[in-house]
Amino acid sequence: xxxxxxxxxxxxxxxxxxxxxxxxxGEGMKKKVKALADxxxxxxxxxxxxxxxxxxxxxxxxVPYINRHFFSTIIHYIEKYVSQEGYNVxxxxxxxxxxxxxxxxxxxxxxxxxxxxxxxxxxTINCLHIKKAIDEGIKVIQIDNVLKSVNTSYIKTQDxxxxxxxxxxxxxxxxxxxxxxxxxxxxxxYQDRKQGYCDAHQERDIPVDERLFVANTNSRKEGxxxxxxxxDSGVEFDAVFSSGDYAALGAYLVCKxxxxxxxxxxxxxxxxxxxxxxxxxxxxxxxxxxxxEIGQLAAKQILKEIxxxxxxxxxTSLLPELIVRGSSLKSEKLKIKN
Amino acid sequence: xxxxxxxxxxxxxxxxxxxxxxxxxGEGMKKKVKALADxxxxxxxxxxxxxxxxxxxxxxxxVPYINRHFFSTIIHYIEKYVSQEGYNVxxxxxxxxxxxxxxxxxxxxxxxxxxxxxxxxxxTINCLHIKKAIDEGIKVIQIDNVLKSVNTSYIKTQDxxxxxxxxxxxxxxxxxxxxxxxxxxxxxxYQDRKQGYCDAHQERDIPVDERLFVANTNSRKEGxxxxxxxxDSGVEFDAVFSSGDYAALGAYLVCKxxxxxxxxxxxxxxxxxxxxxxxxxxxxxxxxxxxxEIGQLAAKQILKEIxxxxxxxxxTSLLPELIVRGSSLKSEKLKIKN
DNA sequence: AAAGTTTACGTAATCGTTTGCGTAAATCAC
DNA sequence: GTGATTTACGCAAACGATTACGTAAACTTT
Numbered sequence: 001x002x003x004x005x006x007x008x009x010x011x012x013x014x015x016x017x018x019x020x021x022x023x024x025x026g027e028g029m030k031k032k033v034k035a036l037a038d039x040x041x042x043x044x045x046x047x048x049x050x051x052x053x054x055x056x057x058x059x060x061x062x063v064p065y066i067n068r069h070f071f072s073t074i075i076h077y078i079e080k081y082v083s084q085e086g087y088n089v090x091x092x093x094x095x096x097x098x099x100x101x102x103x104x105x106x107x108x109x110x111x112x113x114x115x116x117x118x119x120x121x122x123x124t125i126n127c128l129h130i131k132k133a134i135d136e137g138i139k140v141i142q143i144d145n146v147l148k149s150v151n152t153s154y155i156k157t158q159d160x161x162x163x164x165x166x167x168x169x170x171x172x173x174x175x176x177x178x179x180x181x182x183x184x185x186x187x188x189x190y191q192d193r194k195q196g197y198c199d200a201h202q203e204r205d206i207p208v209d210e211r212l213f214v215a216n217t218n219s220r221k222e223g224x225x226x227x228x229x230x231x232d233s234g235v236e237f238d239a240v241f242s243s244g245d246y247a248a249l250g251a252y253l254v255c256k257x258x259x260x261x262x263x264x265x266x267x268x269x270x271x272x273x274x275x276x277x278x279x280x281x282x283x284x285x286x287x288x289x290x291x292x293e294i295g296q297l298a299a300k301q302i303l304k305e306i307x308x309x310x311x312x313x314x315x316t317s318l319l320p321e322l323i324v325r326g327s328s329l330k331s332e333k334l335k336i337k338n
Numbered sequence: 339x340x341x342x343x344x345x346x347x348x349x350x351x352x353x354x355x356x357x358x359x360x361x362x363x364g365e366g367m368k369k370k371v372k373a374l375a376d377x378x379x380x381x382x383x384x385x386x387x388x389x390x391x392x393x394x395x396x397x398x399x400x401v402p403y404i405n406r407h408f409f410s411t412i413i414h415y416i417e418k419y420v421s422q423e424g425y426n427v428x429x430x431x432x433x434x435x436x437x438x439x440x441x442x443x444x445x446x447x448x449x450x451x452x453x454x455x456x457x458x459x460x461x462t463i464n465c466l467h468i469k470k471a472i473d474e475g476i477k478v479i480q481i482d483n484v485l486k487s488v489n490t491s492y493i494k495t496q497d498x499x500x501x502x503x504x505x506x507x508x509x510x511x512x513x514x515x516x517x518x519x520x521x522x523x524x525x526x527x528y529q530d531r532k533q534g535y536c537d538a539h540q541e542r543d544i545p546v547d548e549r550l551f552v553a554n555t556n557s558r559k560e561g562x563x564x565x566x567x568x569x570d571s572g573v574e575f576d577a578v579f580s581s582g583d584y585a586a587l588g589a590y591l592v593c594k595x596x597x598x599x600x601x602x603x604x605x606x607x608x609x610x611x612x613x614x615x616x617x618x619x620x621x622x623x624x625x626x627x628x629x630x631e632i633g634q635l636a637a638k639q640i641l642k643e644i645x646x647x648x649x650x651x652x653x654t655s656l657l658p659e660l661i662v663r664g665s666s667l668k669s670e671k672l673k674i675k676n
Numbered sequence: 677a678a679a680g681t682t683t684a685c686g687t688a689a690t691c692g693t694t695t696g697c698g699t700a701a702a703t704c705a706c
Numbered sequence: 707g708t709g710a711t712t713t714a715c716g717c718a719a720a721c722g723a724t725t726a727c728g729t730a731a732a733c734t735t736t
Contacts, residue, residue, distance in 0.1 A: 001692065011716055016694060026714055046448045047394065048692035051385040051721050067407070067414040076405040079431055088445060090428050093417055107426060110384045276614045279587070339722065349686055354724060364684055386722035389691050
């Protein structure tokens with residue numbers, strides 16, 4: 001920048017202002033500066049700029065695991081959007097670990113990022129770390145697993161309602177005893193889904209059988225384990241609603257292995273609409289969480305809050321879309337039989 | 339830092355050195371500095387440090403799309419590894435666009451990242467942008483789709499050999515006319531896979547029928563289209579080897595739709611071992627590309643090159659693992675019939 | 677014990693931009 | 707034509723850490 005200034009017999013100040021399109025610089029000078037910058041292929045040092053401004057054009061994205069279809073899709077759309085505005089994204093994973101989450105946030109503060117988009121790890125129950133970021137002037141947007149105790153914009157799924165709708169669907173298909181697989185119950189997200197499951201039962205005046213409830217069941221392996229255990233326990237049930245597709249898949253595979261007919265003898269419904277859900281035979285009923293919309297909304301909103309001192313926060317809950325597939329279509333089959 | 343220095347009646351220089359564990363600082367002073375830093379929860383400004391050092395503790399990762407299982411898994415392991423060493427990762431997507439790739443690299447240079455791990459976009463055929471990064475002292479590692487015309491470490495799949503093995507497998511199963519689906523043929527990656535396919539034919543003295551070759555077929559939709567077109571063309575064939583699982587899935591679904599028995603009338607094999615390949619019925623034969631190993635190796639190697647001025651480059655080609663599944667098991671079925 | 681070496685820390689310049697303040701020249705009001 | 711603005715730019719001080727160089731004090735060597 002010094003060099004450009006020298007060659008143009010002006011000062012770095014002017015060069016800087018010209019490159020930043022400051023209105024205090026005349027058109028003629030701007031053209032000259034830009035032309036020379038182009039000629040020498042000059043690009044300003046991002047760190048010097050960030051240091052001086054106390055802010056960098058970076059958005060931090062914090063998720064439990066990036067190699068989950070749901071999150072990688074969200075990040076895809078975030079990156080796609082913010083990169084158009086000259087921002088870049090820094091990615092951190094919490095692996096569902098609260099301590100790591102705190103450290104991740106601290107790192108992003110060290111980087112003076114302009115904004116943070118975060119899906120809280122499941123065990124997180126306090127948000128002092130988030131508040132610290134906000135105090136530093138960083139805009140925060142929560143997605144997916146959010147805590148309302150801290151006042152930020154958020155975009156989440158209507159977990160309770162989504163679970164209610166799925167459960168209702170299973171009940172309407174004629175399933176009587178529905179097992180429920182959830183994850184870490186310290187998380188509001190799973191509490192909500194369980195609540196929705198209970199709501200549906202209450203509406204239909206059906207008692208909830210706690211023996212059919214299994215927590216900490218997220219992965220395919222855990223889903224298998226839970227399913228085997230439940231079957232071996234002797235408690236009767238004729239359907240499984242899993243808070244995640246992977247655990248649903250586990251249950252599904254155990255049925256196939258044991259020759260339990262899906263959907264006739266056992267109904268299965270998942271959540272998240274993972275890729276494989278529609279591909280297996282019969283396909284698995286699941287709820288789409290609109291990852292694309294979440295990513296786009298989060299990106300749009302965070303830039304708005306960064307650029308507009310007092311942009312209004314948004315508190316959005318998207319209704320997941322129940323996609324009914326073969327794994328829970330008992331009544332249709334019955335009709336055909338008659 | 340100034341404040342800490344003042345309180346300890348010393349200078350920022352000493353504080354900086356103490357925090358960085360410089361051997362020039364006595365143990366007593368180090369303890370005092372660190373204690374006070376802890377007390378005030380002081381964390382150094384990353385940008386000031388990067389500016390002064392001309393380098394930031396950031397690794398840039400450039401891939402076509404992050405929401406592909408293969409890439410998100412690689413990135414997962416990269417982030418996991420480098421974050422332990424105090425590095426963080428910045429992610430850029432090229433969307434298979436050369437211009438965007440150039441801009442991405444320029445952005446990472448602006449950020450003075452310490453290293454770049456990149457999977458070149460398919461259309462990329464020259465590496466001036468990569469060389470520019472190297473000239474800036476940035477360590478570069480290529481993964482997956484690499485160009486050997488630039489001298490960097492790389493970790494890739496043995497595309498030719500992998501394709502050869504898959505093709506040989508299909509031939510051994512008794513398939514006579516194997517269609518080949520590939521992607522953008524300007525990319526060395528697909529050229530290699532096609533070559534492997536040809537190798538296998540040559541070994542078995544079987545002529546290659548160019549009418550059975552379809553390029554630019556990556557997605558599920560394109561796979562469907564290609565399959566329909568091929569069937570309608572009237573050219574006879576009894577198997578499909580697709581360079582990607584999604585296109586293989588397209589072919590697979592068209593068979594199901596048209597009632598073409600898999601694997602009896604049509605053998606199918608993909609590449610990449612996507613999640614769904616093992617889940618559909620029959621499961622799809624595919625080759626695992628060891629994404630976990632690629633991520634770990636890339637991360638380990640880039641840190642080595644960053645920390646060791648003259649660490650040796652690695653040029654690694656991992657042999658993909660052919661996972662034979664039902665979609666290509668014709669002979670087994672025949673045996674059962676006899 | 678004098679000279680040399682090491683240890684532990686201070687001094688001050690530097691990384692490359694940005695920006696509050698100052699000011700000459702140009703423009704405007706009347 | 708004089709004073710008041712406005713325009714367009716220069717000056718210089720930041721931003722916060724790092725590091726080459728300098729130097730007292732402590733320690734070695736012979």
